[in-house]
Amino acid sequence: MRGTRSTQTPEAFQMKTKGCFRLLLVELRHSLMEMLPGLIVLQLLYLADCYPNGAPTGACEDMLPRHVGVLPQPSRAPYALPTNMRTYQPGVHVTVTIVGPDYRGVLVTGASTNALGGWMLPPPDTTFLQCSGNAQGAVSHANTNLKGNSSVYTWVAPDTVLSPDYFMATVAQPRTVYWINVRSTTLSSEKLSGIGLATDASAGMADQKPFLLFLICFLLLQSLA
Incomplete structure (x- = not known):
């Protein structure tokens, strides 16, 4: 007895394929x-x-820690950057403290991306970071240990003082929560202040010249009378 062969229509085949x-x-x-x-x-x-062992060198350019897919906090930073003085001279030591909640990641530098001057021996759990060719142009975290108000950063002013200076910091707690552009008050240069005083004095003398000439002429006329 010859068996019968089942036939399958194209529509049925398509339905079965779609089901698979x-x-x-x-x-x-x-x-x-x-x-x-x-x-x-x-x-x-x-x-x-x-970057658990410190910020990358490129972070000096914009103070961003290069955390992939993580943006800085839009809120105001809960940190301040007080210094021990408001003016500075070439070679003077200025101490900077990051005041606020404990933090794990940090990047602090002078004069934003200019990396002027240099930093002395960094506090515990931090390390030097090269910025703008300056091997000690910034300080960054060396690990993810907690750091706090007891961490004091000491900056040495450059030998040549050209303009007022300030400090910038990026602070992370933890690395997925960080703030940038934490800025200190501006430190003015005593050298520049001296130049300003001399300029003001010269301007004052210039303002007094007409009066002095009048006084001299008056005294001459009195002597000839």
Whole structure:
């Protein structure tokens, strides 16, 4: 007895193929959903571990720590950058403190990206960072240990004082939460202040010249009378 061969219409074949693809997509989606938490954890670990031993050299340009996918906080920074003096001379030591909550990551430099002067031996858990060719142009974190108000940074003014100076800092706590452009008050140069005083004195003498000439002429006329 000859067996009968089943026939399948093109429409039925397409329906079966679509069913297989749908089943495959469902399985793939289910697998991705199971993997998603692990991927998120890996991403967070990657972000949290960015540059644990100090900011990259490129951070000197814009004070950004280069944390991939993480933006600086838009709110006002809960930190201040007080200094021990308001004026400075060439070679003088200025101490800078980051006052606020404890922090883990830091980048502090003088005169923003100019990296003028240099820093003395950094406090514990921090290290030098080369900026603008200056090997001691900035200080950054050396690890992720907590740092606080007891960390004092000492800056040495450059030998040539050309303009007022100030300090800039980026502070992170932890690395996914950070603030940039934490700025100190401006330190004026005593050398420039002296020049300003001399200029003012010269201007004062110039203002008094007409009066002096009048006085001399008056005295001459009196002597001839």
